[in-house]
Amino acid sequence: MPATPSTIAGFTAQGATLDELWRTLTLQAGYNAAIVVLGATLLGIAGGVVGSFIVLRKRALLGDALSHAALPGIAGAFIAATLLGAQGRSLAVLLPGAAAGCVAGVLAVQAIVRWTRLRDDAAIAAVLGVFFGAGIVLLSVIQSMPTGDQGGLASFIYGQTAAMNARDATLIGAVALGSIASVAMLFKEFRLACFDREFAAVQGWPVGAIDLAMTALLVVVTVIGLQAVGLLLIVALLIIPSAAARFWTERLRVMLPLSGAIGGLSAYLGACASALLPHAPTGALIVLVAGAIFAISMTLAPSRGVLASIVRLLRLRVRIAVDHALRAAVERADGARAAQPGRALTLVLRMGGHARVSDGRVELTPRGAERARRVVRAHRLWERYLIEYADAAPSHVDLSADAVEHSLSPALVADLEDALRKRGLPAANGPTNSPHPLDSGQQGGAA
Amino acid sequence: MSPLHPPRSTAGSLASLPEHSADSPLAVHAMTVAYQRRPVLWDVDFDARPGSLVAIVGPNGAGKSTLIRACLGLVPLAAGRVEFWGRSYRQQRRRIGYVPQRETVDWDFPVSALDVACMGRYGMIGWCRPVTRTHRDAALAALDRVAMADYANRQISQLSGGQQQRVFLARALAQDAELYFMDEPFAGVDAATERAIVEVLRELRSRGRTVVCVHHDLQTVAEYFDDVLLLNMRVVACGPVDAVFTAENLRRTYGGRLTLLDEAGEAVARAARGE
Numbered sequence: 022m023p024a025t026p027s028t029i030a031g032f033t034a035q036g037a038t039l040d041e042l043w044r045t046l047t048l049q050a051g052y053n054a055a056i057v058v059l060g061a062t063l064l065g066i067a068g069g070v071v072g073s074f075i076v077l078r079k080r081a082l083l084g085d086a087l088s089h090a091a092l093p094g095i096a097g098a099f100i101a102a103t104l105l106g107a108q109g110r111s112l113a114v115l116l117p118g119a120a121a122g123c124v125a126g127v128l129a130v131q132a133i134v135r136w137t138r139l140r141d142d143a144a145i146a147a148v149l150g151v152f153f154g155a156g157i158v159l160l161s162v163i164q165s166m167p168t169g170d171q172g173g174l175a176s177f178i179y180g181q182t183a184a185m186n187a188r189d190a191t192l193i194g195a196v197a198l199g200s201i202a203s204v205a206m207l208f209k210e211f212r213l214a215c216f217d218r219e220f221a222a223v224q225g226w227p228v229g230a231i232d233l234a235m236t237a238l239l240v241v242v243t244v245i246g247l248q249a250v251g252l253l254l255i256v257a258l259l260i261i262p263s264a265a266a267r268f269w270t271e272r273l274r275v276m277l278p279l280s281g282a283i284g285g286l287s288a289y290l291g292a293c294a295s296a297l298l299p300h301a302p303t304g305a306l307i308v309l310v311a312g313a314i315f316a317i318s319m320t321l322a323p324s325r326g327v328l329a330s331i332v333r334l335l336r337l338r339v340r341i342a343v344d345h346a347l348r349a350a351v352e353r354a355d356g357a358r359a360a361q362p363g364r365a366l367t368l369v370l371r372m373g374g375h376a377r378v379s380d381g382r383v384e385l386t387p388r389g390a391e392r393a394r395r396v397v398r399a400h401r402l403w404e405r406y407l408i409e410y411a412d413a414a415p416s417h418v419d420l421s422a423d424a425v426e427h428s429l430s431p432a433l434v435a436d437l438e439d440a441l442r443k444r445g446l447p448a449a450n451g452p453t454n455s456p457h458p459l460d461s462g463q464q465g466g467a468a
Numbered sequence: 469m470s471p472l473h474p475p476r477s478t479a480g481s482l483a484s485l486p487e488h489s490a491d492s493p494l495a496v497h498a499m500t501v502a503y504q505r506r507p508v509l510w511d512v513d514f515d516a517r518p519g520s521l522v523a524i525v526g527p528n529g530a531g532k533s534t535l536i537r538a539c540l541g542l543v544p545l546a547a548g549r550v551e552f553w554g555r556s557y558r559q560q561r562r563r564i565g566y567v568p569q570r571e572t573v574d575w576d577f578p579v580s581a582l583d584v585a586c587m588g589r590y591g592m593i594g595w596c597r598p599v600t601r602t603h604r605d606a607a608l609a610a611l612d613r614v615a616m617a618d619y620a621n622r623q624i625s626q627l628s629g630g631q632q633q634r635v636f637l638a639r640a641l642a643q644d645a646e647l648y649f650m651d652e653p654f655a656g657v658d659a660a661t662e663r664a665i666v667e668v669l670r671e672l673r674s675r676g677r678t679v680v681c682v683h684h685d686l687q688t689v690a691e692y693f694d695d696v697l698l699l700n701m702r703v704v705a706c707g708p709v710d711a712v713f714t715a716e717n718l719r720r721t722y723g724g725r726l727t728l729l730d731e732a733g734e735a736v737a738r739a740a741r742g743e
Contacts, residue, residue, distance in 0.1 A: 317531035
């Protein structure tokens, strides 16, 4: 396995032109380069798909422990193979070693959680550190060995697609496809076990075995991802795409392919960049692309995104302020004349068609008056309801009524009216009397 | 009139008790459950009558949920055994449905109400097979029975607490079981949900199904249920509501803690006896 990227068209950091970039992206930069990019892309898809369940199962950190635990496995396998006189650097030796390390790491975490009072996070952090430390020590042992050449092993820490040849890439791609197919087959079982373990167990599903299958897939993807992404960052390829995909959808059936697509795109772009810049760490490039997609998703996603949340919050505040102002106007004058609200609020009221300015005074329009009556009515209904039904102390009622009147649906209001009417209380068509007097002097317009 | 086990007088032996009948959907024999070293249920013995609605009532920490969870095999028994129609849980699993407490799952999980209801059919579908139209229709019908068909495609976090509870109920209904365990289905739900659940309970009873329900509201026990199991680590009393749900038994169940509920419980018990 050549460590120099002679097979990937020999681009250098300075030498990449637009033409070379285009050829790499369209897989025309030579057979080997194309296979490596394809293999990495499949790996990215598998990472996104398998990672979704790890995120939903709330075990993201376990992936981190697991990948770090691969290092002593890799180093140990290398040493054992070298001592036995075999070629230590072949994937056939290193990947089983990595898998053994991962499994040992998972078992160690589970044993700690099972037999001590430590929680997941502490157990994972401890295992991660100890295994990685052991791996580093073993690497230094390899360096001091007479035949030692750990140059290729370092690529497992940071990831280097340049160190992959077509055969490695084919193997990685095939295994990635296999794990994607496994998820497709076990989709229903994984979903059930992630959503409601106890119900699944009661129904007779072997949740332990389903968990084991999920962890096994996690190990598989981690192991095949070590070479391309590196063990420090493979967890990011598992977690970031699914976290990003979650922003865009409320359906697991959509989230899974979307997460795969984001992972695949990140790996594809990262591998292409790496082909052009053979000495750049591929894993870091892939993760940076994924991180950018995550940042965009987090900001712009329509309902779960940060911007959308801010807009929602602002809208709610404006609506509450408007309702307060309208209510103050009605409760004071029971009609069209409002006190002077603040300038910003006046603007909002005018834009909503709820108020107009005449003679320097802000007045409710007919539409504003109508809305105000509705708000007051809902508010007082709720006050009555709380007093009559919930034994709420009347002095507390106003506060909670303010909080809920904005979320009362028309249907619920109708329900309340019915309930009140049944108890012989005044049916509220117009505003009913507030159970506590309002001091008009304290009601500022700008709420 | 009832094959229910009478209030315990003498200490139950660990051997199976002869009065448990094989066609009882649920027979609990001398069940003892312990967390760590502290027993939370001692020597619980009771049968559920076929086709009855049974409330498990008792103070906080009385082991009500634990009793249900132990029946379902979610908590290991320290002693005793549980039989369903005379056989083990493993053998009868398909005939038994479960409505867990709402707080046990993450409601932000990316599934719709229909997806959750479909989970009640997974046992019939089997490994690695997709959910077919037949099963989806059955799940939809179950949602309809709890008046949630209109919300089938909502993501579950967008539902109110009561609606989420109804989705859980629909999931159990979709399974079409013969014995249902429900853990506090009425806890914190709105009036519409409470009505919907009561309706479902009555419909289940009319079709000969048995429901065992952890219940916290003493005022509605007599109205909603046929039988009641008063539990406070041990079985205080068990039997038809009008015979067992008495002020004296409630005081023995709740001890000094009944204070506020005392009068209410008494009033309800009186009403139940038709005084």
